[in-house]
Amino acid sequence: MAKITSLTQDLYRFMLRNRTAEDQLLGELRRETEEKVGALAGMMISEEQGLFLRILVAAIGARQVVEVGTFTGYSAACMAAALPADGRLLCCDVSEEWTSIGAPYWRRSGLSDRIELRIAPALDTLRALPADPPVDFAFVDADKHHYVDYFEALLPKLRTNGLLAFDNVMWHNWMMDAANQDAETIGIREFNDHILGDPRIETVMLHVGDGLTLIRKL
Ligand SMILES: C[S@@+](CC[C@H](N)C(=O)[O-])C[C@H]1O[C@@H](n2cnc3c(N)ncnc32)[C@H](O)[C@@H]1O
Known part of the structure; x- marks a missing residue:
């Protein structure tokens, strides 16, 4: 077994110090989310995860990006910031209430033109996506x-x-306990098993946030 470094709170703080600082508006959105939704704010991705998504979107030169699960718009703002001016981020969520917290921040960051929000079950939105232009990220x-369904709906649309990128694949370690x-735990287990050995992709699970699986379409 390769030697790995277990993450302690001290090491996590060290990690956070060794990255590009969070944008001021993103920090404000994070704090407003915490004030307005309390403990549910834990659904937001972590700061370093947001930065990681932004780097990935920029590095592959993505123009067409899809998000499944927008909540108060933090991860969407991170990804939209990496898009070119004519790029597009399609955000799928079912909650007007939560997404309306993020929309003013998208406007203030000058990102609204790049973001389209669809309030509907994400599976319906994904299945209705045209094949062209293909999705980059x-x-x-x-x-x-629904993770397996999201994977199967997205893969044919991906270039x-x-x-x-699928979040929470380590599921706070809950899936290890039989x-x-x-339903959510079963969903994570099924997803992790489902993609293994799929000849259409290569995949790696990363220890970012609550576990992030990155999949490249071959
Ligand atoms: C974990 S939160 C997303 C957090 C967000 N990515 C962030 O970092 O701030 C999950 C979101 O998925 C949305 N959601 C749950 N079921 C859904 C469905 N069937 N279709 C679309 N959105 C759904 C919820 O309304 C919630 O906003």
Whole structure:
């Protein structure tokens, strides 16, 4: 077994110090989310995860990006900031209430023109997506029991060498306990098993946030 460094709170703080600082508006959005939704703010991706998504979107030169699970718009703002002016981020969510917290921040950051929000079950939105233009990058962070469906709906729309990123694949370690049989935990287990050995992709699970699986379409 290769030697790995376990993440302690001290090491996590060290990690946070060793990265590009969070944009001021992103920090404000994070704080407003915490004030307005309390403990549910834990659904937001972490700061370094947002930066990681922004770097990925920029590095592959993505123009067409899809997000499944927008919440108060933090991850969307990170990805949209990496798009060119004519790029497009399609955000899928079912909550007007939560997404309306983020929309003013998208406007203030000058990103509104690049972001289209669809309030509908994400699976309906994904299945209705045209094949052209193809998707360059998608980030999935919504209901876990649909992860396999999201993967199967997105992959045909993704360009060769496009990337899919699925959040929470370590699921706080809950999926390791066989006694956990709730729908979300089962969904994460099924997704992790489902993509293994798929000849259409290559995949790696990264220890970022609550676990992030990155998939490249071959
Ligand atoms: C974990 S949060 C997303 C967090 C967001 N990516 C961020 O970093 O701030 C999950 C979101 O998925 C949305 N959601 C749940 N089920 C959905 C569905 N079937 N279709 C679309 N969105 C859904 C919820 O409304 C919620 O806003």
